[in-house]
Amino acid sequence: MGSSRSGRAAIIIGSLVATAILTWAIFVAFADSANTPQTTFIPASVQAALVRDAYMIIFILAGVVFFAIMAVTLIFTLLYRERPGQTALQFHGNSKLEVVWTLIPVIIVVIMAVPTFSAISETSKAPPADALKVVAIGHQWWFEFQYPELGLTTANELHVPVGRAVSVTLESKDVIHSFWVPQLSGKVDMMPGHRNHLWFTPTQARPEPYLAQCAEFCGISHANMRFRVFVRPAADFDAWTKSTAADRTAPTTDIAKAGEAQFAASGCVGCHTVKGNAAAAGTVGPNLTHFGSRTTLGSGVVDSNPQNIRKWLANPQNVKPGALMPNLNLSQDALDKLVPYLEGLK
Amino acid sequence: MATAVGALAHTEEHSGLWSWLTTVDHKKIGALYGITGFLFFLLGGAEAVAIRTQLAVPNGTVVDAARFNELFTMHALTMIFLAIMPMGAAFFNYFIPLQIGARDVAFPRLNALSYWVFLSGAVILTSSFFLGGAPDGGWFAYVPLTGKQYSPGTGLDFYVVGLMVLGLSSLLASLNFAVTIINMRAPGMTLMRMPVYMWIALVVAFLLILSLPVLTVGLIQLLFDRKFGTNFFTPGSGGDPILWQHIFWIFGHPEVYVLILPAMGIVSEVLPVMSRKPLFGYSAIVFASASIGVLGFGVWAHHMFTTGLGTVPQVVFSASTMAIGVPTGIKIFNWLGTMYGGNIRFVTATYFAVAFIATFTIGGISGVMHASPSVDAQHQDSYFVVAHLHYVLFGGAIMGIFSGIFYWFPKMTGRLLDEATGKLTFWLMFVGLNLTFFPMHFLGLAGMPRRIYTYDAGLGWETWNFVATIGAYTIAASVLVFVVNFLMTMRKPRTAPDNPWDGATLEWATSSPPPEHDFDVIPPVHDRDPLWYMRDHNIAMPAPPEHQHIHMPPPSYFPLIMGLGVAMMAIGVLSTFAITALGIVVVIYSTWGWVLEPTD
Ligand SMILES: [Cu+2]
Ligand SMILES: [Cu+2]
Numbered sequence: 001m002g003s004s005r006s007g008r009a010a011i012i013i014g015s016l017v018a019t020a021i022l023t024w025a026i027f028v029a030f031a032d033s034a035n036t037p038q039t040t041f042i043p044a045s046v047q048a049a050l051v052r053d054a055y056m057i058i059f060i061l062a063g064v065v066f067f068a069i070m071a072v073t074l075i076f077t078l079l080y081r082e083r084p085g086q087t088a089l090q091f092h093g094n095s096k097l098e099v100v101w102t103l104i105p106v107i108i109v110v111i112m113a114v115p116t117f118s119a120i121s122e123t124s125k126a127p128p129a130d131a132l133k134v135v136a137i138g139h140q141w142w143f144e145f146q147y148p149e150l151g152l153t154t155a156n157e158l159h160v161p162v163g164r165a166v167s168v169t170l171e172s173k174d175v176i177h178s179f180w181v182p183q184l185s186g187k188v189d190m191m192p193g194h195r196n197h198l199w200f201t202p203t204q205a206r207p208e209p210y211l212a213q214c215a216e217f218c219g220i221s222h223a224n225m226r227f228r229v230f231v232r233p234a235a236d237f238d239a240w241t242k243s244t245a246a247d248r249t250a251p252t253t254d255i256a257k258a259g260e261a262q263f264a265a266s267g268c269v270g271c272h273t274v275k276g277n278a279a280a281a282g283t284v285g286p287n288l289t290h291f292g293s294r295t296t297l298g299s300g301v302v303d304s305n306p307q308n309i310r311k312w313l314a315n316p317q318n319v320k321p322g323a324l325m326p327n328l329n330l331s332q333d334a335l336d337k338l339v340p341y342l343e344g345l346k
Numbered sequence: 347m348a349t350a351v352g353a354l355a356h357t358e359e360h361s362g363l364w365s366w367l368t369t370v371d372h373k374k375i376g377a378l379y380g381i382t383g384f385l386f387f388l389l390g391g392a393e394a395v396a397i398r399t400q401l402a403v404p405n406g407t408v409v410d411a412a413r414f415n416e417l418f419t420m421h422a423l424t425m426i427f428l429a430i431m432p433m434g435a436a437f438f439n440y441f442i443p444l445q446i447g448a449r450d451v452a453f454p455r456l457n458a459l460s461y462w463v464f465l466s467g468a469v470i471l472t473s474s475f476f477l478g479g480a481p482d483g484g485w486f487a488y489v490p491l492t493g494k495q496y497s498p499g500t501g502l503d504f505y506v507v508g509l510m511v512l513g514l515s516s517l518l519a520s521l522n523f524a525v526t527i528i529n530m531r532a533p534g535m536t537l538m539r540m541p542v543y544m545w546i547a548l549v550v551a552f553l554l555i556l557s558l559p560v561l562t563v564g565l566i567q568l569l570f571d572r573k574f575g576t577n578f579f580t581p582g583s584g585g586d587p588i589l590w591q592h593i594f595w596i597f598g599h600p601e602v603y604v605l606i607l608p609a610m611g612i613v614s615e616v617l618p619v620m621s622r623k624p625l626f627g628y629s630a631i632v633f634a635s636a637s638i639g640v641l642g643f644g645v646w647a648h649h650m651f652t653t654g655l656g657t658v659p660q661v662v663f664s665a666s667t668m669a670i671g672v673p674t675g676i677k678i679f680n681w682l683g684t685m686y687g688g689n690i691r692f693v694t695a696t697y698f699a700v701a702f703i704a705t706f707t708i709g710g711i712s713g714v715m716h717a718s719p720s721v722d723a724q725h726q727d728s729y730f731v732v733a734h735l736h737y738v739l740f741g742g743a744i745m746g747i748f749s750g751i752f753y754w755f756p757k758m759t760g761r762l763l764d765e766a767t768g769k770l771t772f773w774l775m776f777v778g779l780n781l782t783f784f785p786m787h788f789l790g791l792a793g794m795p796r797r798i799y800t801y802d803a804g805l806g807w808e809t810w811n812f813v814a815t816i817g818a819y820t821i822a823a824s825v826l827v828f829v830v831n832f833l834m835t836m837r838k839p840r841t842a843p844d845n846p847w848d849g850a851t852l853e854w855a856t857s858s859p860p861p862e863h864d865f866d867v868i869p870p871v872h873d874r875d876p877l878w879y880m881r882d883h884n885i886a887m888p889a890p891p892e893h894q895h896i897h898m899p900p901p902s903y904f905p906l907i908m909g910l911g912v913a914m915m916a917i918g919v920l921s922t923f924a925i926t927a928l929g930i931v932v933v934i935y936s937t938w939g940w941v942l943e944p945t946d
Contacts, residue, residue, distance in 0.1 A: 029788055036806030038793030040724040051720045058721055062711045069678060069707045076685040077700055080621070081692055088622040089687035097683065098630045098676070105675035109668035109714065116718035117661055123720070124657040140496075170654075175491040176587065178652060178727060182793040186723020189653045191588065192490055193581025196654035211805070215652075215727040215795045217484050219491055220411045223798030321411040 011078045019071040023063060030059075038211045040182040044231070045200040047123050048184055054115035061108055127199035131165035134158065138170075138177030138190035138214070140324060141221040142286055142299035152245040153273070155286030156299045158229045159244075161237035162205035170196040178216035181229050187215045202231040209295070220322035226300030247276025248289045248345050259341020262334050271325070274345065285325055292345040298323065309339050368901035370454035371862060375461050376440030377758070382465060383432030389472070390424035391825060393417050398782070398818035401811050404803040414799035415482035416501070420475070422485035423505070426605065427512050428468045430743050434608035435464075435519055437750055438547050440758060442523055444853035445541050447532025447871065449864045452525040454899045455940065456518055462909025464515035470916055471508030474501055481505035484797060486598060486649075487568070489579035489590045494572045500920065506569045507916045513558045513565075514912065520551040520558075527551075532852065534871035538632070541851045541874075542625060545632045546611030549639040550604050556643070557600040564593035569919070588653060595646035603642045606738055607635060609702065609746020610677060616699040616753050617681055619849045621688030624875055627680040634673035634680075641670040651719040652726050660719040667717035674710050678703060691847070694768030698749035701776050705741025709734055712787070727797075730790025736783040748775070748828075753847070760840030760858045767831040774824030781817025785810035850875035855887060863898055866890040899945055908936035 034041035043049040080086075136158070137144040146153045160166045170179050172190040180187035185200040209228035218225065232240065251257045263269060264279050274280035275289040286299075297304040297312055298320045308319070313330055316323040330338070369375060397417050400406040409417065439457065443450050451457050474480040481501040483492040492502045527548050531540065567578040568590065577583035579590045618625040625631065647655060647663040655663075681703050690696060712734040716722040725731055748771075756762045788810050794801065801807055845854035853860075854877055855869045867890050873879035880887070911932030918926025 026784075030791060033788035033792045033806060033810070036792040038805050040728070040791055040793055051723065054718060054720050055724065058715050058718060062715055065711055066708065069682075070704055072682055073685075073700065073704050073707075076682060076688075077690075077692075080685055080688045080690045082689045086689045088689040090623055091626075091687075092624050093627040093630065093680075093683070097679075098627055101679040102672065102676055104679075105672045108675075109671055109717075112714070112718055113665065113668060116664060116720050119720040120657060120660055120664075175496055176488055180795075182724065186720065187652050187726060188723070191581075191653060193586060194588070194654060211793070213793070213795055213798075217415075217488070217491070217727075217797040219496065220415060220482075223411065223795075223800050 008079060012075055015074040015078060016071050019067055019074060022070065023067045026066075027063065038182055038213070042183060044183040044204040044210065045185065045202045047200045048182075048186070049203070050119045050122055051186055054119045057115050058112050061111060065108065123198075127165050127167040131167040131199060132160060133167050133169070134160075135169045135171065136179055136190070138172040138174075138179070138218070140174050140219055141214070141225040141320070141322070143177075143179075143214075143225070143227045144173075144286065147241070150241050150245055152241065153287045154244060154290065155294075156227045156296060157209070157294050158227060159237060159240050160202055160229065160231055161234045162202050162231050163234070165199055165201045167199040168197065170198065175218050176216045177214045177218050177225065179212075180215040181210055181212040183210050184212075184229060184231075189216055205231050205233050205236075213300075221320050224299065224301045224320045226296075228296065228300065243293075243346075244290050248274050250276065251341065251344065253340075253344075255337060256341050256344050259337040259339075259344075262337040263341060266328055266330060266334060266338070268328075268338075288342065288345055290345055292343050306339050306343060309342055310335055313338055365901065367906050368458075368903045370450075370458050370899050370902055370905070372439050372443050372451050372454065372457055373758075373860065373862075373864075375457050376436045376438075378436075378461050379432045379439055379464070380436030382468065383429050383436055386424055386428035386468060386472075387430075387433065388825070388829075390421055390429050391822060393421040393424060395818055395822055397421060398815040400799060401801075402815035403812065404808060405800055409799070411799045412479075412482065415797075416475070416480040418797055419482050419484055419505075420472075420480045423471060423481070423508075425739070426485065426601070427509070428471070430605050430739065430747070431516065432464060432468075433747050434550070434605070434743075435460075435516075437608065437612070437747075437754065438519075438523055438550075441754065441853055442526055442544065442547055443530070443864055444757075444856070444860060445544055445851050446527060446530060446535060447852045447865065447868045448526065448530040449896065449898065451522050452530060453522050455902050455905050456522050458902070458905035459908055460515045460519040460522065462906050463511060463518065463912050466909055466913035466916065467508050467511030467515060470511060470913065470920070471504055474504035474508075477504070486591075486594050489568065489571070489587045490581065492568065493579065494575075503569075503572065503920055506565045506572070507919050510562055510565050510569075511912060511916050513562050516554050517558050520554040523547055524551040524555065532868045532871050535876075538629070539871060539874045539876075542614040542628065542631050542635075543611040543851075546607045546614075546635050549635050550607050553600045553604050553607075553639055553642065557597045557604075560593055561597035564590060564597070567593075573919075588650075591650050591653065592646070595649045596643070598649065599646045600639075600642045602738070603638055606706075606742045606746075607638070609706075609743045609750075610635070612746045612750040612753070613681060613699045613702050615849075615851065616695050616749050617684045618875075619753075619847050620691045620693065620696040620699070621685055622691070622848070623684065623688050624850075624878075625680070626683030626686070627676075628874060630676055631680050634676045637673045638670060641666060641673070645670055648717060648722070651722045664717055664719050668714060671710065671714040671717065678707055678710070693752070693847075694763070694765055694772055695749045695753035695847075697769060697772040697776075698745050698752065701772070702742065702745040702749060705737055705745060705776075705779065708784075709737030709739075709741055712737065725790060727795055728790035729786040729794045729796055732796045733783050733786035733790060736779075736786070740779050740783065745775075745779075748772075754853075755835075756842035756846050757853055757858050757860070759836065760842050761835050761838055762842045762846060763835050764831050767827060767834075771824050771828045771831065774820055774827060778817045778820030778822075778824055781820060782814045783817070785813045785817075789814075845877070848881075850878045852876060863896040866894075902940070902943055904936045904940040904943060908933055908940065911936055 043052045133149055135146040142156055144155050145158050170190045172192040177190040178187045185198055188196050188198045209230050212227045214225035251260050269280040271282040271284040272280055272288045294304055297308050301320050302308045312319050313335055315327045316325040400408040478500045490496055527544055570576040571578050577585040579585045579587050645667045647659055648667045716725040752763055752768055789807055792806050794807050842858045844858050852869055856865050867888050911929045914929030915926045
């Protein structure tokens with residue numbers, strides 16, 4: 001069939017249609033996976049949108065090249081399969097064609113380079129002077145967030161106002177981690193001994209957090225090193241900063257008071273800070289001043305609720321392999337006191 | 347003593363264990379590399395299957411976090427250093443002399459030594475699983491995580507020592523190959539008449555010669571940091587972890603081409619032969635390969651776009667990375683040009699070669715995509731990169747190697763692998779690889795980082811992870827079918843013709859399998875495709891002279907002893923330095939014997 005003219009036309013058209021269907025199916029799958037909670041493709045900040053625009057152009061180019069090469073490979077495979085009576089043309093090459101197909105990839109990469117370099121120049125500008133300053137510090141295996149101008153420190157949950165630039169200084173206490181909030185910002189590593197920077201201007205406030213996860217392999221619980229970013233209207237954010245900068249809610253009930261005593265007795269105070277409790281000034285572990293208002297525990301491995309807090313305290317490594325909080329072999333009685341105390345730290 | 351050494355060295359035997367231990371025949375050494383590499387390919391595959399089984403569903407419990415980190419680290423190290431590189435070296439060993447019309451490599455005993463050193467390195471690295479835990483810091487072993495403070499166990503020491511030994515082996519082999527190709531070509535085989543595969547062997551040899559010393563320096567520094575408390579990479583004490591990344595990737599990027607170029611070379615042999623027409627754009631492919639070799643040294647920091655490089659380096663390395671896409675694109679077009687107008691014989695080797703064009707192209711496209719630092723900020727360390735590198739290394743390197751296995755098997759063994767089973771292998775592998783690796787693009791886009799042993803439900807990652815796991819099992823099935831094919835074929839009589847595919851290059855001018863001295867007469871070379879030229883001009887192969895004595899180097903056990911000495915030096919670093927000292931003595935002894943050994 002390949003030898004006849006109509007046979008060749010059928011092969012070519014058939015291959016083009018098959019490749020087009022394949023490309024389209026892949027496109028649908030891409031679009032589908034773009035619409036997921038930790039997507040890299042639905043930007044919610046000015047900078048992420050810029051990157052996405054460059055990304056789009058590059059994606060479309062990639063799709064065109066994919067379609068072209070796959071279609072030609074398929075067509076040649078079907079057209080030039082060995083057949084009785086068919087002989088191979090004998091030639092060694094064609095200089096004109098070589099020039100043409102040297103130029104094709106050159107043109108493609110030039111088209112790629114333009115939006116890329118403009119996105120780089122845009123994102124590498126200094127952040128505006130009124131940007132909210134945050135210091136993000138990577139620890140094995142959790143994130144610390146300091147707001148130096150507001151005098152507050154929290155962990156694993158970053159709160160930022162919508163519409164205002166956020167300038168993040170990245171540091172690490174131990175090994176290399178990477179700060180990556182797919183919808184808000186591409187990743188930049190937290191390098192020990194270096195201070196890296198990134199900034200982004202969130203454009204969409206919403207009640208659900210933006211999900212984020214450490215992106216540089218950092219040891220046994222790398223997979224469990226997650227965090228959340230809450231983008232809030234300015235007023236909500238201000239309210240949050242006020243309550244978070246404040247001291248812990250002093251324990252009022254007997255059980256909470258007993259909890260605070262236990263917190264000191266069990267040695268928690270050596271590793272954790274609870275502002276307002278002068279004894280608790282440790283900085284090895286996350287700041288727990290307002291632990292009760294956080295939604296997760298252990299940098300996002302589990303939801304924060306009484307059962308999980310209890311499980312955590314009973315044996316942190318059980319919840320999160322390798323966690324650097326030791327198993328303190330707490331008694332049931334100690335747990336009974338500590339859980340409500342921690343919950344009450346709003 | 348010299349005479350005693352000489353007397354011992356003449357233990358001539360042609361089969362049996364001793365002949366393999368003392369062989370200096372490039373074909374036997376090639377076979378050793380091939381078998382060893384393939385066994386490690388099975389091991390690396392088993393590690394991959396364990397990884398995919400763990401990730402099949404959210405919160406998998408098949409292996410724990412610590413084991414998982416060992417598995418993905420060892421999977422990469424095994425596949426790169428113990429499977430793909432040696433399988434590439436197997437073909438180089440076997441076919442460099444045959445394709446250039448020589449009787450052996452330039453330094454046959456050195457060739458044997460590189461195999462024994464490779465085997466020592468491979469065994470040392472793998473034994474870590476049973477000796478206190480395998481390396482678990484990823485194959486690029488970023489400090490400070492891999493420093494003593496954060497990795498106090500011995501796993502990383504095995505990494506450092508294993509890679510140093512393996513690097514030595516590759517360095518010896520590369521020097522040998524480069525000298526052989528430059529000096530030992532048959533009369534008439536000018537550089538521009540060499541098979542493309544030989545060009546690629548030469549480029550790969552130079553890539554390794556230039557990049558391995560850099561890695562070795564880095565490994566020694568890491569070893570000193572770990573063993574003797576130096577501070578090359580320790581932040582806060584004047585060292586810098588970024589330095590390790592630069593050193594590693596100045597080796598690491600050329601290494602990528604070390605892995606993929608041999609496959610490109612195989613495809614450049616298979617496609618013209620099966621299409622029954624000359625390779626399209628020979629010089630373009632040669633220059634493209636050479637320029638990939640050169641540019642390959644100028645792109646390393648694209649692995650470091652997210653480390654806070656700064657704007658200028660980002661732009662420069664982005665531009666150089668995009669530039670290296672151009673010669674790669676040229677090659678793809680030329681392979682398609684080779685198919686154009688052909689009368690293509692579709693045997694299993696052809697299936698793999700044509701599929702290589704498609705799957706390697708996918709890896710090439712995604713590679714150019716994250717040449718853009720902005721895009722890379724989203725792709726880096728996500729499953730998108732995992733998809734990319736597997737399309738290059740599986741869709742590229744492994745598909746090319748399988749094409750080479752089916753293509754050259756009759757030459758190497760005198761037997762043709764079964765075609766029907768071969769095609770079953772192909773289809774299972776082709777479908778399996780796309781099922782496994784294409785969904786990883788979607789996972790990366792959905793924000794899944796690489797190297798995580800667990801993930802939660804609800805992130806939209808469940809479906810594609812499950813599909814990828816099914817794909818991994820499909821690949822495993824394809825490899826199993828191949829193993830059966832191999833074992834069945836090896837029991838059949840040697841009936842393969844000398845030139846079953848009407849190949850154009852010199853290896854097809856000798857018997858299948860070739861005699862120990864490769865060629866009774868070195869064939870004359872009039873053209874780039876010498877056998878086709880002789881066929882088309884009715885030139886008969888010159889008859890061998892009636893009484894000819896071909897002198898071949900005698901077997902020697904000194905390479906094996908020296909290999910053991912190197913292994914002892916390495917083992918000493920992992921245990922007690924006394925063994926290292928003993929190893930040095932063994933190396934000196936074997937050097938002495940080696941030098942004084944009579945060569946006829
Ligand atoms: Cu991490
Ligand atoms: Cu690279």
